[in-house]
Amino acid sequence: MKRPWYNFIYVRSPIAKILLGGAALLLTLALFGFTFIIEEPRMEAQTNSWTGRSIEKGAEIFANNCTSCHGVDGKGLPGVAPALHSHYFFTQRLTDLGYAGSLHDYVAGTVAAGRPSKAISQWAQIMPTWGVNYGGPLRNDQVQDVTAFVMNWEQDALQQTAEEDPWQPFQDAKTTDISGTMALPPSAPADGEARAPQDLFTVMGCQGCHNLEQDQTADNRGAIAPNLGNLDTEAGNMVAGQDALTYVINSITHPNDFIVEGYAAGIMPQNFPDRMSAEEIANLAQWLLDQAAAN
Amino acid sequence: MAVQPEVEKKGFMSSVLGLVDDTFTRVTAGISPGEVRRMLRGEAPGRPNPRLKPHTEAFLLHIKPTYYHESVTRFTHTFRLGLLSTYLFLFETITGLILMVWYTPSPNQAYVDMIRLLSNVPFGQFMRDLHRIGAELMVAIVTLHMVRTYLTGSYKAPRQFTWFTGVILLVLTLFLSFSGYLLPWDQLAYWAVTIGTSMAEAVPPAIVGETVNLLARGAPDIGANGLLRFYLLHVLFLPLILFLFFFVHYYKVVHFGISLPANEEEVGQDTANRIPADRRVYFLPDVLMDETVFIIGFSAIMVLAVAFFFSAPLESIANPQSTPLHTVAPWYFYWLQGMLKIADKMIAGVILPGILLVLLIAIPYLDRNPSRRAKDRRVAIISGVIAGVVMIILSWMGTPQYAVSAAPAVEVVQELMPEEGAGAIREAGYAHVPVGVFDSRVPVEEQTTDEEWRAIVEEFSASIAHFDGIDPEFNNAWGTITVTQDQPSLRRILWEIHWVDSEGVEENFKRFFFLHEDSLYWEQYGLKDFRWLTETQEGE
Ligand code: HEM
Ligand code: HEM
Numbered sequence: 062m063k064r065p066w067y068n069f070i071y072v073r074s075p076i077a078k079i080l081l082g083g084a085a086l087l088l089t090l091a092l093f094g095f096t097f098i099i100e101e102p103r104m105e106a107q108t109n110s111w112t113g114r115s116i117e118k119g120a121e122i123f124a125n126n127c128t129s130c131h132g133v134d135g136k137g138l139p140g141v142a143p144a145l146h147s148h149y150f151f152t153q154r155l156t157d158l159g160y161a162g163s164l165h166d167y168v169a170g171t172v173a174a175g176r177p178s179k180a181i182s183q184w185a186q187i188m189p190t191w192g193v194n195y196g197g198p199l200r201n202d203q204v205q206d207v208t209a210f211v212m213n214w215e216q217d218a219l220q221q222t223a224e225e226d227p228w229q230p231f232q233d234a235k236t237t238d239i240s241g242t243m244a245l246p247p248s249a250p251a252d253g254e255a256r257a258p259q260d261l262f263t264v265m266g267c268q269g270c271h272n273l274e275q276d277q278t279a280d281n282r283g284a285i286a287p288n289l290g291n292l293d294t295e296a297g298n299m300v301a302g303q304d305a306l307t308y309v310i311n312s313i314t315h316p317n318d319f320i321v322e323g324y325a326a327g328i329m330p331q332n333f334p335d336r337m338s339a340e341e342i343a344n345l346a347q348w349l350l351d352q353a354a355a356n
Numbered sequence: 357m358a359v360q361p362e363v364e365k366k367g368f369m370s371s372v373l374g375l376v377d378d379t380f381t382r383v384t385a386g387i388s389p390g391e392v393r394r395m396l397r398g399e400a401p402g403r404p405n406p407r408l409k410p411h412t413e414a415f416l417l418h419i420k421p422t423y424y425h426e427s428v429t430r431f432t433h434t435f436r437l438g439l440l441s442t443y444l445f446l447f448e449t450i451t452g453l454i455l456m457v458w459y460t461p462s463p464n465q466a467y468v469d470m471i472r473l474l475s476n477v478p479f480g481q482f483m484r485d486l487h488r489i490g491a492e493l494m495v496a497i498v499t500l501h502m503v504r505t506y507l508t509g510s511y512k513a514p515r516q517f518t519w520f521t522g523v524i525l526l527v528l529t530l531f532l533s534f535s536g537y538l539l540p541w542d543q544l545a546y547w548a549v550t551i552g553t554s555m556a557e558a559v560p561p562a563i564v565g566e567t568v569n570l571l572a573r574g575a576p577d578i579g580a581n582g583l584l585r586f587y588l589l590h591v592l593f594l595p596l597i598l599f600l601f602f603f604v605h606y607y608k609v610v611h612f613g614i615s616l617p618a619n620e621e622e623v624g625q626d627t628a629n630r631i632p633a634d635r636r637v638y639f640l641p642d643v644l645m646d647e648t649v650f651i652i653g654f655s656a657i658m659v660l661a662v663a664f665f666f667s668a669p670l671e672s673i674a675n676p677q678s679t680p681l682h683t684v685a686p687w688y689f690y691w692l693q694g695m696l697k698i699a700d701k702m703i704a705g706v707i708l709p710g711i712l713l714v715l716l717i718a719i720p721y722l723d724r725n726p727s728r729r730a731k732d733r734r735v736a737i738i739s740g741v742i743a744g745v746v747m748i749i750l751s752w753m754g755t756p757q758y759a760v761s762a763a764p765a766v767e768v769v770q771e772l773m774p775e776e777g778a779g780a781i782r783e784a785g786y787a788h789v790p791v792g793v794f795d796s797r798v799p800v801e802e803q804t805t806d807e808e809w810r811a812i813v814e815e816f817s818a819s820i821a822h823f824d825g826i827d828p829e830f831n832n833a834w835g836t837i838t839v840t841q842d843q844p845s846l847r848r849i850l851w852e853i854h855w856v857d858s859e860g861v862e863e864n865f866k867r868f869f870f871l872h873e874d875s876l877y878w879e880q881y882g883l884k885d886f887r888w889l890t891e892t893q894e895g896e
Binding site: 088107113114118216 | 396398430431432464467468471474475476477478479480481482641645646648649652653655656659660663672673842843844845846848868869870871872873874875876886888889891
């Protein structure tokens with residue numbers, strides 16, 4: 062018979078076949094061995110990797126849902142919501158509460174179930190319910206992710222000095238003496254350069270109480286504080302003798318001088334003049350009016 | 357004692373040897389050690405041929421022919437693709453059964469189980485990768501097996517029914533990989549299967565389509581019920597049917613004998629079962645040896661691939677609320693995806709595949725040409741090649757490269773840091789993503805010294821420039837990547853792209869992602885990254 066040109070690929074000798082099979086078998090065994098040897102570190106790397114990915118997911122959830130109350134860096138907003146990125150939170154909080162579980166479980170539980178509003182709360186906001194099991198928007202795995210993210214502040218928070226700790230003591234929990242760790246809200250920068258109003262609006266916690274997008278009307282009232290969406294048209298008519306800008310500046314520096322109807326005095330923090338320079342407050346007021354006008 | 361007189365008569369050694377001989381012969385169902393020795397030396401069998409005995413005695417061998425025609429045992433005749441298909445199916449069954457141990461078919465548990473399998477089960481990732489690569493290879497090999505039987509004209513009389521059962525096996529194989537695809541319950545799986553099952557919805561009339569869809573998904577959307585149904589299909593129903601059809605298929609193959617090379621018999625004749633004595637190759641030992649060595653070799657290649665070049669992907673957990681940009685089907689369904697891009701669901705998803713299937717089954721009846729010789733079958737072979745080329749073109753159209761749909765700014769980010777999966781940045785990893793602001797308008801060399809990061813920023817600038825060049829709505833574009841340290845070992849990567857549209861209005865796009873120091877991202881194909889191996893050791 063005529064042999065085809067690719068004849069060479071036919072292995073005919075039984076010895077060659079056995080050798081080939083044996084070599085392949087050895088290779089397979091060697092690869093098994095290799096996989097076996099690296100299994101331990103591989104599993105460890107995978108474990109770390111999935112924790113890491115969970116933190117990434119949690120960071121995204123936090124950025125989208127929690128920063129309006131707990132601040133972009135988790136250090137809380139004065140009067141709005143407590144700090145989580147805080148030395149006190151990671152060391153003392155559970156002891157003061159008398160909570161028996163771990164901090165991880167405490168965070169996961171709080172996030173999932175929220176906090177029922179107390180009749181009188183020091184916080185302008187209430188902690189919403191997040192977990193889907195309790196009627197919130199986040200799936201269980203997302204609650205775990207955001208918890209992993211909050212817990213990941215630990216290393217950084219433990220290095221905070223007493224002055225740096227942004228903790229605002231809870232009025233309804235026993236507080237271990239943490240003198241010197243009282244809330245020290247951000248104050249005017251030392252170099253005197255004015256900060257941007259849109260940053261101040263977040264950093265100072267205004268957005269935790271006020272909504273800048275919506276108008277304040279009879280049937281659309283802000284729940285905690287007036288909406289500021291139509292400030293430009295309203296501000297001039299609030300107090301006789303004050304033009305819009307003066308009124309807004311005054312509302313920031315001396316909130317209790319004039320209380321908008323339907324809201325209580327003393328909710329809006331009164332220490333803004335200590336925390337912002339006069340220039341910054343004026344800029345902020347002007348910016349608020351501009352934003353409202355742009356709406 | 358009955359043993360004693362035996363031993364006294366023959367002596368101790370020879371009675372033990374006799375016993376060993378006996379046991380061996382029983383285990384091999386009729387082959388004595390002496391016969392094995394003769395086989396290894398390549399000697400002819402004794403008479404009557406003891407090597408036929410196992411075919412009648414042993415269950416597993418009774419289905420195999422005792423001897424083959426020499427011409428069909430050549431590798432280049434069948435390429436052993438049918439054998440490989442069979443092997444891969446058994447292989448999938450075994451690895452699949454092992455995976456079942458760690459798998460729970462419930463939306464709350466499935467994804468968590470996958471993570472546990474990867475990070476807590478020794479050889480877990482290895483098994484999963486093997487099952488996955490086995491599945492993809494099985495689809496490929498079964499298709500190639502079909503191509504080979506088509507090209508050798510083996511579907512012609514009397515083998516029409518063999519071909520028919522083959523087509524059923526192909527469909528079952530595709531359904532198996534489709535149903536398995538959902539099981540990891542990640543975004544990739546969820547959306548590929550959602551799109552896939554939504555084609556069932558397009559079956560006319562509407563009531564039938566909706567019912568089929570509802571039956572498959574167990575609810576209007578895939579959820580707990582859908583997952584359970586797919587799981588049962590995947591591990592029980594489809595494998596059982598496949599087993600059944602395999603035996604019918606293979607019975608027919610043995611019954612008619614594997615078709616001879618076309619030029620070795622007269623046109624219109626089928627002499628596969630009339631094998632002259634001098635052309636016989638016995639299963640024992642020759643064919644068995646060939647098949648065993650071939651399968652060991654193939655397994656070695658699979659294990660090699662899994663050890664270094666292949667890892668099954670796992671994206672974020674399935675989220676019915678958010679469709680990731682550019683959802684892709686597995687590659688063997690690219691052709692369908694390609695068709696869906698140019699025609700609507702009813703035509704591309706139901707009618708055309710339906711016609712294709714009917715055509716495949718009808719091939720033996722359409723092709724009335726009695727000759728199996730290539731030179732007599734020009735029409736058949738050319739139409740086969742054309743069909744293949746069309747499939748490849750459609751598949752190419754099914755890839756995301758074809759017909760980019762999202763806005764340029766979105767695409768730029770998607771290219772480097774996709775919503776799901778790896779992408780250049782995640783593959784480079786945390787260590788190569790330095791904190792800072794990086795601007796597409798400034799030469800990269802001035803901004804960073806990290807080689808890998810430099811390449812990424814360069815690609816970013818190049819990709820912005822590319823879209824600036826081709827999209828009239830996207831002018832004077834530039835962008836920045838801002839990397840900040842948000843937490844220990846967690847960096848935020850903020851993408852900002854600014855451009856001017858055709859009416860001169862300035863627009864911008866912002867998007868941020870996080871990257872953690874420990875997270876590993878990988879592509880499915882390509883040299884594996886073993887960086888963690890050195891990193892963990894350094895850390896200790
Ligand atoms: C799970 C899938 C399949 C398995 C396990 C399988 C198995 C086999 C085996 C073991 C053979 C023996 C000869 C050889 O290796 O070629 C064979 C022959 C054959 N198969 Fe398949 N097969 C499968 C799918 C298909 C498909 C998709 C087709 C075509 C549509 C097909 C058509 C045929 C035909 C026509 C033969 C006879 C070949 C001849 O006599 O030369 N099979 N099959
Ligand atoms: C009786 C046989 C089989 C059993 C018991 C089985 C079982 C399983 C199980 C438990 C999973 C989930 C684990 C995972 O996703 O990694 C799975 C996944 C999968 N199976 Fe199977 N399987 C079988 C056969 C097959 C076959 C024949 C194919 C393809 C032709 C296939 C294709 C797949 C695919 C593509 C996946 C997804 C793989 C992944 O993402 O890791 N399976 N199978």
